Amino acid sequence: MGTDEHGLAIGAATPAALAHYDTAIDELLHFRAQVVDETRAALAEDPGFPMANVLSAYLGLLTTEPEDAREAAARFREFRAGVEAVRLLPREQAHIEAVEHLLDGGLPACGAALGRIAEEYPRDALALFVGHQLDFFTGDARALRDRIGGALTAWHEDDRHLGHLLGMYAFGLEEAGHYGRSEEAGLRAVELDPKDVWGIHAVVHTYEMQGRFGRGTAFLDERLPDWSTGTFFNVHTWWHYALYALEAGDTSRALEIYDTVLHGPQATGSAFELLDAAALLWRLLLEGRDETTRWKELADAWEPKSREAFSAFNDMHAVMSFVGAGRLADADRLIADREAYLERARPDVTNRAMTARVGLPVCRALVAFGRGDHGAVVDLLAPIRHRVHEFGGSHAQRDAVQKTLLEAALRARRLDLARVLTSERLNLRPSSPFNWLKHAAVAEALGDAAIATTARTRATRLRQP
Template sequence: MTADRHGHPMSETGAEALAHYEQALDDLLFFRPRVAKTSKAVLTASPRSVMGHALTAYLGVLGTEEKDAATARDRFARFRSGLDTGRLTPRERMHLAAATAWLDGDMHGAGRTLGDLTVAYPRDALALFAGHQHDFLTGDAQRLRDRVGGALDVWDGDDPHHGPLLGMYAFGLEESGHYERAEEVGLAALAQHPGDVWGIHSVVHTYEMRGRFTDGIRFLDARTDDWSRDSLLTVHNWWHYALYTLELGATDRVLEIYDAALHHDASAGVAMELLDAAALLWRLYLAQEDQSARWARLADAWENRQDGPHYAFNDAHAVMAYVGAGRFAQAQRLVEDRERWAAAESGVSNRAMTAEVGLPVCRALIAYGQQDYGRAADLLLPVRHRLHTFGGSHAQRDAIQRTLVEASLRAHRADLARTLLSERIHLRPVCPYNWSAKARLEEQLGDPVRAAAARERAAAQASA
């Protein structure tokens, strides 16, 4: 029996397949698009490779693509049919259990098994990566941090995968609010591998959360060759660049980035990229920027996917696109479909994510688009502290938090708006949006002096 470079036995995996597996794992950790090809090469060389099948199963779910997950589920079921699991190693059986649970819709069960795997086999990079992405998709910031942090102690600093593990750990630190430590760890990851796009992404998040928008632009500009091409994260890192630019008030530049990188005729149309496009345009929608042509193209892209109830976070961004395009009937059809499904379905993680958070958010987005701002606020207020449970990062979910702020302002709910803006400003004192919203609140309250001061502060931060 062969073994990987950390000594983990690999059932039904020949030497050629093992070499392909190690390459595929490296491609996965560094978000190279060729991971689909190299993982397929594992099974071409050894069609019954257990870890090869586990890897391809995880690839089927990590992109939150319903069709990819269905294909992976069928393929994995065929592989498991007649498989004598008693001949496998305990580690391989745990991977089979985690992959099966995830493919069957039990994301949280898969996450627990992957956690047990990491405790027993802390140098299992596939378990760490799949678990880390699971924690991101389920919005579990503490596990996002501690899953990797708990394994780092057994990794040698000169291991070629120590760097990407640091990049993953940096993201968990950032999502847990440890911004300075996250930046430090992320930069350490990049010192080992400058092309670690997840490490770059982690540092970028720290600048976003601290209002260091100009620093973020400079950071990305200095590393353009490392993140802006040949990566599964290229579009997402451009999205971060656009967020910085939006805070600085350069709307024309934001739209240049949108058209060149986020959504255009050659875009792949995958959910992860479409939700970035929707989240960026929605921020412009909240600012009353007319982007009707872009919304129409984006709504077409979402509608062409014909997604079923697979991942609530994606549904919310599809509804943003429909509302932005003025297609309220389409948005309402999606909501009604998910309501029927959630009422009948049980046993899958997305059911609770949809019923408890996804549907209230979608209904609120529709209400906001219909200028029923009071209803939008009423729908978002009970879930605002639970938004993380349907996935995404703090930066991504902020589009929804801003919707609540805007709804409270437009509904003239001054007490609510004051509370929300006080929370935001004390948490992120450097954020031009927060201060410009504060200026509008003070105008509503009839205090032009305080409004002018807030406006000046927003302008000063945007031009700093």
Template sequence: MTADRHGHRMSDTGAEAAAHYEQALDDLLFFRPEVVRSAQAALAASPRSVMGQALGAYLGVLGTEEKDAAAAREAFARFRSGLDEGAPTRRERMHLAAVTACLDGDIHGAGRLLEDLTVAYPRDALALFVGHQIDFLTGNAPRLRDRIGGALGAWSDDDRHHGPLLGMYAFGLEETGHYERAEDAALAALAQHPRDVWGIHAAVHTYEMRDRFTDGIRFLDARTDDWAAGTLLTVHNWWHYALYSLERGDTARVLEIYDRAIHHDASPGAAMQLLDAAALLWRLHLAGNDQSARWARLADAWEGRQDGAHYAFNDVHAVMAYVGAGRLTQAERLVGDRQQWVAGAAPSVTNRAMTTDIGLPVCRALIAYGRRDWERAADLLLPLRHRLHTFGGSHAQRDAVQRTLVEAALRAGHADLARTLLSERIQLRPLCPYNWSAQARLEEHLGNDTQAAAAQERAGAGTSP
């Protein structure tokens, strides 16, 4: 029986397929688009390879694309129908269970199964990668950190994939607030592999959360050749660059990045890229910056996808696009569709709770905001602010929703609430220009001209080089 390079046996997998599988793992950990071709090559060489089939199914789920998940479900069902269930190894059976949970919509269950697998087989890179991505998609920051941290001790520093694991660990450290430790881990990962775009991604998150926007730009500029084209994270890392530019008040640079790298006529229309586009334009929308033409093109892209209920985080960003484009009827239609879906969805489907508890209330709040019903928007968002992580994403991504609550409170004239929200934000991120700019608007509303001027000065200080 063939084995991978860590000695894990691989059922029904020939030497050629095993080589393609190893290449696919390498492509996966380094976020190369070639991972799809490598995975297909493994299955072409050994169609009944259990690990090859598991890898292909995971790829169908991790992109949060409804159509890809459906195709993976059909292909995996065909494979399982002819499988001798007693033939695979214990590790492979654990993967089969995790894949089945994923394809059935039980993402939390899949994450738990992969956690058990990692305890038994800590050098299974596929289990670590998929589990880490599930932790990200479900907003489970402690597991995002500890899933990798618990396995790292079993990996040699000179293993080729030790670096990507450090990059993953760095992201988990960042999402749990260990920013300096996260930066160190990310830089250690990049010392091993400069083109580790997940490690780059982890580092830029640490700069974002510490309001080191100029440092973030310098970091990305110094590594442009390593991340700025040809990877599965290219658009997302450009999004981070645009966030830095936005905080520094350089709207022209933000729009240049948006048009060139984030959303344009040649964009493939992938959900994860469209949500980056929506999240960026929504921040401009909150600032009163009219981008109606860009919103219209983005709303067209979302509408053209004809998505059903699959991942509530995507739905929220689709509604941002519809509201930004003034297509409130389309936004309401999406909400109505998701309400009907929830009524019939099985309780074990992770997205059911995500949609019910977070997705639908946030969508309704965005629609209320679009109608200038600031009171309703604030009322809908306020109970969610400490639970938003349960529908996935990062702190940086979810901040678009948190800022919507701040803006709704300000516009509704809820000075006490706005003061509390801004005090929370300023204590955590005392150098963030947005926080001080919003504080200045609150002080102006209260007639405190001196305090408003001081806050505005602090906002300006945060944009300086």
């Protein structure tokens, strides 16, 4: 028996396997693909190594790809059938039970189990990381903040992964609305490890939520070599860069990023990347941009990935692509399939509730938008606008839904609602040119040309360097 890098007991592992495991955790915290290679190396050294099998399961079960999840589940069940529970350490047994919740589709149950592990073992980086990701997948802002906050006092300045804990904490703070503290923690995380892409990502989110697009662009430019390559998170960070470009009015730059990174020659075609591609093009569609050629290619990529119910959040982006490409029949088929899925899925499967409460209403609204039935969009989205977080993602990602509701309210001339939505946005992010432009559109629709002119002038000034 040995201990891992963070001082936690590890059973049934050779020294070489343990070394690979420690390296795998480091790669995981850096969001680098080498985590898979190091995990396999640990298992090659010791096929029965419990924590390496647990890590392998988490990697597959938390993917955006259903086939990866199935393969990981099969491997873990094979391991589980051959392991003797009496030989497991309590922490290892607790992780195995957490994985079993994931196998059953119970994301909150797994998150709760990992929370109990972190209470007893606050230096368990894997429990904290996986729990943090589950909080993100379930849209639980409080847990995103407090899961990490509750463990931080057990970490020390000389821990090489303290920065990564701070990076996770910064993201939780941002999602919970503590922007000043989030920026502080995120910048400290990046100071401790410039390659901490999650910490960089947290700061980027903070600037996005404050409408500080100029500072966000400069922040990313200053650290370009640290985040733009070498991780499986670089594409998503480029998406944030493109959002900044849209806010600055530089649509050409946003599309350049789309064509070279989000859905370019080097794209892997993973659902994780396709999400960002669809989310960017949808924002352009809402503003009346015709990107049919790009949409058609993207819809072709989404089609094989949308044949089964796996993630309500994925479904939304697949439907965006079908609507953008004019393939409304494909969008209708996806919706019909998910309606049937609700009848056959077990009630304890988290994705079932996500689909019923948020996924299907959003998908139906997107199709209604594509058909020009903007009143139906409002009727579908207005009742759920305060619970969209329930199907996961970040505030920035879910803003596509809120922007769809606002645009539909304007086009349907539901101007009282449009005014409320715009007022909410403007008072939360007064530095956002987008919000001022929508304020202008509402004012113009209400017949107040003076306010509309003033608002457009404000937007123009905000976009000036």
